[in-house]
Amino acid sequence: MNNLQEIQEKVNYDKIFDCVQCGYCLPVCPTYETMEVETHSPRGRINLVKMVAEGKAAIEDLKDPIEKCLGCMACTTVCPTEVQYGMIFEGAKQVIEEHHVKSAAQKKVEEFVFDSLFPSAKWMGTLGNATWLYQKSGLQKLVQTTHLTALTLHLSRFERVLPDLPSPFERAFRKRRVLPDYKLRKTVAFFTGCVMDGVFFKTNKNTVELLRLAGAEVLMPKEQTCCGALHSHSGKGESAKELAMRNIEAFDIEDVDYIVNNAGGCGAKMKEYPQLFEQGTVWHERAREFADKVRDISEVLVELDGLTFTNSIRRIISYQPSCHMTNVQRVCEEPRILLNSIPGIQIKELERPDFCCGSAGIYNLVNYDESMEILDLKMFDVKDRRPDAVVTTNPGCLLQMKLGIERHGLQDQIEALHLVDLLIEAGPLPK
Structure with a gap:
């Protein structure tokens, strides 16, 4: 097989021709809006991928436009020909990754981050515990005063907004099986995630409590790992596939109704697991069965309809949807249904709620300036609504x-x- 054939296979060349270059994607693309360059639009990127796959452009020409794409998939919601942009995008990422020459130091860092840190519950727990110590010891205030974190990847800005993390004791004694107090409505497995469990452990704890109160038995398989989204979006397709197999194995041992998550990006990746395997194979079928069970926490709570809220929250709320939850999972109404069920709340919809915030996995770390341009547009929208909170x-x-x-x-x-x-x-209580 020659080089062009390999590239065409990886970028899903046959799907490129579904794009008729109509331009419907342009008004919804955040990077096209901020950069105002055709190559930073969905149709421009697809055309570049086509040229590379046909040998009419170099892979290097593709690198910046693809790496500056958020992968928000807003383009897929307006495309009249239903172009599979996600598959083309991730294929292009993989081609770029395989042809990019890296230093030995860069390789070592990436190996640790993608092969050791994110897939390891132990490592993420250690990171969370270290952050707890950093916060409680007074070291955080010292570092902020001396601006030490400003030296690397704008970390000073990110570490200032981290939530208060739980103690190592609280992490160590989490239950892996929780039963409802009242009527059992469903049995679910909870996907804890890597960043969610490492940084937002309390949110995970609250997720389990909501499910329990709503009437669900909650199981947390110990062998679960990272969903693989960050790997896919970084062109590491084989690593994403390996992580998918590990999760399918971990959750296959439990006879559950749903596999519940509380992270839009993780849920989207898990729903896409069948795309990682060749159709007709055993793993493709197992991935399909797994994906069919994946649900966002909001979907499950609305379906169970087992909660009543007793505390009046007299605040103005604006809801910022997760791009991957909206554009890939197609979960749009359930979060709003839950918000409207809270007494006292006033909801002010953003003018452009589906416009990406610029986070996109680690995009805001590796493309900080571009990310901040997009975030500023989002914040102008937020400030116009003057909410007390953004959810x-x-x-x-x-x-x-x-x-x-x-x-x-x-x-x-x-x-x-x-x-x-x-x-x-x-104040949720069982109905």
Whole structure:
């Protein structure tokens, strides 16, 4: 097989021709809006991929446009020909990754981050415990005062918006099986996630409590691992496939109705697991069965209809949807149904709620300036609504909105929180 044939296979060349270059994607693409260059639009990127696959352009020409794409998939919601942009995008990422020459140091760092850190519950727990110590010991204040974290990847901005983390004791004694107090409605397995469990452990704890109160038995398979989204979006397709297989194995041992998550990006990746395997294979069928069970926490709570909220939350709320929850999972109404069930709440919809916040996994770390341009557009929308809080359903979005609030000096006026944490604050009780 020659080089062009390999590239064509990886970028799903046959699907490129579904794009008729109509331009419907242009108004919804955040990077096209901020960069105002055709190559940073969905149709422009697809055309570049086509040229590379036909040997009419170099892979290097593709690198910047593809790496600057958020992967928000907003283009797929308006495309009249239903172009499979996600498959083309991830294939292009893989081609770029395989042809990119890296230093030995860069390889070592990536090996640790993608092969050791994110897939390991132990490593993520250790990171969480270290952050707890960093916060409680007073070291955080010292570092912020001396601006030490400003030296690397704008970390000073991100570490200022981290939530208070739980103690190692609280992490160590989490139950792996929780039973409802009243009528059992469903048995579910909870996908804890890597970043969610490492950084937003309390949100995970609140998720389990909501499910329990709503009438679900909750199981947490110990062998579960990272969903693989960050790997796919970084061109590491084989690593994503291996992680998918590990998760399918981990959750296959439990006879559950649903596999529940509380992170829009993770849920989207798990629903896409069948795309990682060749059709007709055993693993493709297992991935399909797995994906059919994947549900966002909001979907399950609305279906169970087992909660009533007793605390009046007299606040103005704006909801910032997760792109992957909206554009890939197609979960749109359930979070709003839950928000409207909270007494006292006033909801002010953003003018462009489906416009990406600029987080996109680790996009805001590796493409910081571009990410901040997009975030500023989002924050102008937020400020026009003047809410007391911005609610979202994904860890990356949550950190990004916290960063936007801090960046615009609104810490004393607006908070950002996960939908799950707001629902707990609203005093849920079984019906």
